[in-house]
Amino acid sequence: MKDDLYNFQDNETEQLKQYENVFTLGNVVTCKGNIKASFLHGKQVVFHYMKKIIKSKSSKEKSSWKVDYIIRNIIVQYFLFLIIVGSLYSCSNPSQESKQDQRPNILLIVADDLGYADLGCYGGDIETPNIDRLASTGLRFSNFHTSPLCAPTRAMLLSGNDNHIAGMGVQSLVTNEFGYEGKLTDRIAIIPEVLGNAGYHTYMAGKWHLGMDSLSNPNQKGFEHSFVNLRGAGNHYNDQGIFKETPVTIYTEDGKPAKWENGKYSTDYYTDKLIQYIDINKGDGKPFFVFAAYTSPHWPLQADEKYWKKYEGRYDDGYEKLKERRFESLKRVGMVPENAVLPPNHERVIPWDSLSEAEKKKEARKMELYAGMVDNLDFNIGRLIQHLKDIGEFENTLILFMSDNGAASEDFYYHDTYGPFIRENFNDDYENMGKPNSFISYGPQWAEAGSSPFRYFKGHITEGGITAPMIISGPGVEKKNEIYAGLVTLMDIAPSFYQAAGTEYPATFRNKKIYPLKGKSFMNLISGAAEQVHDEEYIFGLEHRGRAMLRKGDWKIVNNNPPFQPENFKLYNLFNDLAELNDLREQEKDKYEELMDEWFKFSKEIKAQFPSPEGEE
Numbered sequence: 001m002k003d004d005l006y007n008f009q010d011n012e013t014e015q016l017k018q019y020e021n022v023f024t025l026g027n028v029v030t031c032k033g034n035i036k037a038s039f040l041h042g043k044q045v046v047f048h049y050m051k052k053i054i055k056s057k058s059s060k061e062k063s064s065w066k067v068d069y070i071i072r073n074i075i076v077q078y079f080l081f082l083i084i085v086g087s088l089y090s091c092s093n094p095s096q097e098s099k100q101d102q103r104p105n106i107l108l109i110v111a112d113d114l115g116y117a118d119l120g121c122y123g124g125d126i127e128t129p130n131i132d133r134l135a136s137t138g139l140r141f142s143n144f145h146t147s148p149l150c151a152p153t154r155a156m157l158l159s160g161n162d163n164h165i166a167g168m169g170v171q172s173l174v175t176n177e178f179g180y181e182g183k184l185t186d187r188i189a190i191i192p193e194v195l196g197n198a199g200y201h202t203y204m205a206g207k208w209h210l211g212m213d214s215l216s217n218p219n220q221k222g223f224e225h226s227f228v229n230l231r232g233a234g235n236h237y238n239d240q241g242i243f244k245e246t247p248v249t250i251y252t253e254d255g256k257p258a259k260w261e262n263g264k265y266s267t268d269y270y271t272d273k274l275i276q277y278i279d280i281n282k283g284d285g286k287p288f289f290v291f292a293a294y295t296s297p298h299w300p301l302q303a304d305e306k307y308w309k310k311y312e313g314r315y316d317d318g319y320e321k322l323k324e325r326r327f328e329s330l331k332r333v334g335m336v337p338e339n340a341v342l343p344p345n346h347e348r349v350i351p352w353d354s355l356s357e358a359e360k361k362k363e364a365r366k367m368e369l370y371a372g373m374v375d376n377l378d379f380n381i382g383r384l385i386q387h388l389k390d391i392g393e394f395e396n397t398l399i400l401f402m403s404d405n406g407a408a409s410e411d412f413y414y415h416d417t418y419g420p421f422i423r424e425n426f427n428d429d430y431e432n433m434g435k436p437n438s439f440i441s442y443g444p445q446w447a448e449a450g451s452s453p454f455r456y457f458k459g460h461i462t463e464g465g466i467t468a469p470m471i472i473s474g475p476g477v478e479k480k481n482e483i484y485a486g487l488v489t490l491m492d493i494a495p496s497f498y499q500a501a502g503t504e505y506p507a508t509f510r511n512k513k514i515y516p517l518k519g520k521s522f523m524n525l526i527s528g529a530a531e532q533v534h535d536e537e538y539i540f541g542l543e544h545r546g547r548a549m550l551r552k553g554d555w556k557i558v559n560n561n562p563p564f565q566p567e568n569f570k571l572y573n574l575f576n577d578l579a580e581l582n583d584l585r586e587q588e589k590d591k592y593e594e595l596m597d598e599w600f601k602f603s604k605e606i607k608a609q610f611p612s613p614e615g616e617e
């Protein structure tokens with residue numbers, strides 16, 4: 001340890017004055033943040049400026065303190081010497097040291113397939129008081145973008161990078177080729193690895209979907225404790241799988257095979273696990289990163305009656321009406337500009353009025369079940385928040401809530417390949433809907449109401465597939481109950497967390513040079529220190545299974561219909577055409593060429609392959 005004489009500048013001396021009020025006079029040594037104060041006879045304050053140096057986790061998280069100090073108004077050199085010796089001892093003591101780690105805890109909550117228009121605070125009709133409270137004390141993003149599907153989103157979210165760079169070029173496809181490994185690669189480091197090395201505890205529960213092999217397990221990827229469904233979906237009440245080749249859902253806890261407690265509901269159980277993990281090291285003073293990777297409201301739509309019953313009758317006028325109603329309420333809340341128009345219904349949507357009464361009843365129940373799942377999700381987020389309050393950590397926890405992609409249209413019950421197995425093992429009769437042995441999805445008809453006012457839904461590269469709600473609240477969030485309408489992407493989240501934690505993304509990891517982050521921190525935006533995250537020149541590209549898009553400012557080129565052909569890109573201006581209805585490639589040739597040039601650069605950089613390799617659903 002090296003002690004340097006540190007000369008405080010005038011402005012720093014001013015800053016120090018604020019601490020004079022918070023330290024209890026009479027203590028010999030007391031600390032706040034990086035400032036430590038010692039007292040002489042309860043009168044003379046001595047300030048020390050400390051910088052914590054944390055070694056890597058591999059060296060068993062030993063910490064040391066570098067102490068720089070200045071002594072103001074020295075009276076008795078001898079007493080001062082004693083105090084410095086005393087204070088060095090106390091601040092190198094692990095228990096004392098940990099108590100003064102003021103870095104925020106970080107709680108990342110990810111909903112699965114939740115639509116843009118579902119939440120109360122986004123203008124939706126589902127009751128989400130806990131999420132709404134986060135919004136009223138924090139910032140909502142109306143222009144937040146994900147990938148179009150679960151696994152690439154998780155790869156991009158955790159790495160702060162492109163899905164190909166991270167290794168998830170195509171969901172559920174595993175190859176040896178760059179970008180299509182089907183798991184997280186060593187080209188990147190993910191949030192729990194970086195925060196773990198910075199001294200955070202790291203816990204997760206929920207959906208992993210980032211590699212099935214033991215080396216890809218969360219416990220090999222920086223998570224201290226984890227309970228996960230390794231695949232993308234499963235029964236919400238038991239370990240019943242949903243595909244013929246995976247009749248049993250594989251769960252692991254801390255890397256070892258784990259049993260699902262039969263009858264426990266997914267979101268309830270994952271929340272139990274997270275609370276249990278948080279409590280393991282409660283009070284040791286280290287901050288924690290918690291990844292609540294919920295599988296709700298992903299199909300199969302299953303929920304206890306107490307959650308969905310209150311929505312009975314609410315959707316009896318059908319999905320077209322809900323889509324319109326939400327469009328208007330989104331506008332009222334301010335999530336959608338006044339000039340927005342609703343896109344036409346997807347060709348697979350059957351008009352509500354043409355349904356029989358029995359069909360209407362069944363359709364309405366689908367949406368009631370979906371609403372019940374979201375209701376339960378909000379209830380469990382409330383449980384997590386209450387637990388943080390109970391243990392005194394809420395005030396120092398940065399909470400980010402988001403959905404991983406647009407609302408889901410797929411319905412595997414009727415799928416040519418997957419349907420027979422599902423129909424054999426589940427029963428979708430009206431009276432059985434929502435129960436543990438039912439397999440309900442709500443189809444494109446309700447998904448379009450979920451992704452109102454955007455075009456299409458999950459899986460597509462149009463705004464309906466890649467626009468999701470995101471809310472951030474907690475320490476450092478100075479913008480309360482506001483909406484940010486500028487472009488933000490899921491790759492910006494990891495860099496934001498690193499800034500909040502006061503750490504840097506490494507240039508090398510596991511002794512190997514890794515790709516730099518593609519995202520950019522939005523912490524300066526939420527603190528009010530910056531007006532925007534990305535400027536008009538920022539390029540945001542996406543490619544998955546031959547569906548591709550690239551954004552620059554308000555301009556977007558979209559190639560939504562595979563197989564991919566470069567000449568099929570269309571050009572839209574999202575400022576006045578949010579629904580992507582008017583292709584401007586002929587009118588705006590220069591802009592089109594400009595974005596196409598960027599596309600070729602981007603696709604080369606991420607080494608995207610065309611035609612895109614095929615993967616399972």
Ligand SMILES: [Ca+2]
Pocket residue numbers: 112113149150298404405
């Ligand atoms: Ca999803």
